[in-house]
Amino acid sequence: MLTSLLPGFRHLRTPFAVGALFAFTFWIWRGASIPTHSEMHGFPNHLYSLAELAGRPITTAALAFVTYIIGDILKLSTDQLSILNRSPHLSLVNYFDLRRFARSAFEKRAPHGEPSGLVDSLVRKIFEEEFPEIRMRLIISHLDLYLEHDRIESEGEFRANVAIFSTLLWITLAIKWSPLFAIGLLASAMLLVNGLRTLTDANKIIVQSLISGVVTSRYYEEEKQCDQACEGETGPDVS
Known part of the structure; x- marks a missing residue:
């Protein structure tokens, strides 16, 4: 309970x-x-x-x-906070992990090189459009992973929002009472950085769940099926 x-x-x-x-x-x-x-x-x-x-x-x-x-x-919601970060809440390590995962959907269509723009497009579609769906799938199949993701994301959202609105409070106190209250802006800035970092940590769970096969990506499966169909049309290479 x-x-x-x-x-x-x-x-x-x-x-x-x-x-x-x-x-x-x-x-x-x-x-x-x-x-x-x-x-x-x-x-x-x-x-x-x-x-x-x-x-x-x-x-x-x-x-x-x-x-x-x-x-x-x-x-501010998590999506609105990502605008402040000027980038999706993904660490470089997890971004490249997700990119390698997306690259495997184009093995037959581009066996020797990088398919121009396709991998980046797939990564963007998974992150921007499918992450909410993946969270719902975790609720159904792996509630413990979802609860951990929800805990970390809620913590990050709390810290970032408190940092932003406490900034307005420190400025108000500095104007109305004493400029010394402006020192509090440093604490708000540190709290904001920690909050955005925590939001990034929350998405690690989603990325690793995808890579390890705990949940599936609808967009990835569609590209993978196209890749296999391309192999069938080409046929085996007979020398």
Whole structure:
């Protein structure tokens, strides 16, 4: 039961942390201009009255929910974070591993050389279009591998989002209170680097699952079938 709950908790923490950072940053900028209960009129006054009627526990829960919703809207997904990295979340080692794997789909059509652009195209299609499908296949056939991938990816997404939104907080604190808070930007930068590196580590599981045959690639199998059909059309080489 705990295993089934953990992924939900992991996906909950990122939007909540982002929402909390945004709310605190907004409070620093605009907190002094928020009117008190006695200064409120109309609908805002009714909200204050409702909060008093509900009590602190329910009000706190409602604020936490609003914080979560704001964070879920603002948080950056893994795909959006890859734009910041200016490249797919693949290490050089895993990129070349995936490229060698894709190259094996063209053995008969290009036995002595590199098929121009075909390998790169296949690698791009597998990574950009098929990785989400491969994750679903891991859920069905190898849940333990998927949970490990999900754990690492969630950790990377959490670190990167906290780094980005804490950067806004440090800048706000430096402007409003003291320039010394700008030192916190170094911590945010290090956290962002660690987050992007962790996202790269998560994709190692997908790549190695493909290479070892734990899961299959639909695009790879299509190219492999074309390769075998090409061999059949050519026929055996009789000297």
